[in-house]
Amino acid sequence: MNAGGDASMELTMAAQEDATPWDSEALPLDEETPVNTQPILHGRSYFSALGTVRRKPSRPDAPPTLSKSCSDKLSLAQCKSLLSSISSLLISPSSLYLTSLTLPTSQHSPVACTRAFSTSGRMSPLKDRKWDGGYTFKPFEIQTTKHEFRYSRRQALGEGEKLVASNIAASWTSSRTQTPAQTEVLIGGILQGRKKFDVLGASRASRRSIWRLALEISALVAVPKIYQALNAGNYRDVVQCDYLEARMKAKAETKEKSLKNWVMNKGDEEWGPVDAKIERP
Numbered sequence: 001m002n003a004g005g006d007a008s009m010e011l012t013m014a015a016q017e018d019a020t021p022w023d024s025e026a027l028p029l030d031e032e033t034p035v036n037t038q039p040i041l042h043g044r045s046y047f048s049a050l051g052t053v054r055r056k057p058s059r060p061d062a063p064p065t066l067s068k069s070c071s072d073k074l075s076l077a078q079c080k081s082l083l084s085s086i087s088s089l090l091i092s093p094s095s096l097y098l099t100s101l102t103l104p105t106s107q108h109s110p111v112a113c114t115r116a117f118s119t120s121g122r123m124s125p126l127k128d129r130k131w132d133g134g135y136t137f138k139p140f141e142i143q144t145t146k147h148e149f150r151y152s153r154r155q156a157l158g159e160g161e162k163l164v165a166s167n168i169a170a171s172w173t174s175s176r177t178q179t180p181a182q183t184e185v186l187i188g189g190i191l192q193g194r195k196k197f198d199v200l201g202a203s204r205a206s207r208r209s210i211w212r213l214a215l216e217i218s219a220l221v222a223v224p225k226i227y228q229a230l231n232a233g234n235y236r237d238v239v240q241c242d243y244l245e246a247r248m249k250a251k252a253e254t255k256e257k258s259l260k261n262w263v264m265n266k267g268d269e270e271w272g273p274v275d276a277k278i279e280r281p
Helices: 006-014 070-080 110-117 207-221 224-230 235-239 242-257
Strands: 054-056 100-104 141-145 168-173 182-187
Touching (some): 070 242, 110 141, 207 224, 224 242
Parallel strands (some): 100 141
Antiparallel strands (some): 168 182
16 A cells, blocks of 8 residues: 555654654645645655545655545545446446455554544545445455565565566456457556557556447447447546446545545546547447
8 A cells, every 4th residue: 555545654654763743733735736625645744634635656756746545545446436437337336346455464554544444434424325326335344464475565685685666567368259368568657669658558457448448348239328428529528427427426425525635636538539439330
């Protein structure tokens, strides 16, 4: 879990030379935060402001973003399910909620997890809350494990060894219809061999690729209303369509009552899935 997340602030505080919570009487608004809204905090800033939405990366010298911490995203997922907006048009969210979250025993803070995720913490206003469309507040169970992953930051390192982050990632998908299985390598989030901002460099897990796949599926199964919603001109029109109204209401109420200083990340919705429309057979 990202160190900037509210569920791990005690761990971050304990790692400091002085674990006393920092003063947060005057929390400054960021430049991109609208006036009269609560500020969104850097992950490692203002330790005494617990239970609040934080952004990542948590390093104070990193360029500011509106990407939320992992624990904040997990809190929201307890209400909106694990589905994205696009996949919610094809699949019911009612049975796609996390039932448990497993954390290393060495990094588990019961107090922090209770505050971040449970009905006795910041999510308490949503206890037993249900919305239309199969959306409901489903808190997950926190489990722990003593197993340490091979590349854990707490592993024993040899002399001269150190752990460094990598910008290379790989994905593998088993396929019943294609041989061999589908694989791809990403460097900095771009397909290996492609240039940055090249549409052809998008991963299968990118919003553009998922949108295109959903559009193809809706054409094949011939559900006119869903096909029409997905065949919109840009991404914004799709995620704000009438069929996602229940999802939008669930998210809005969650942010209003439990994640109060969640600042929307807007400005990149004006793009389409492909150069040409996919025609319905």
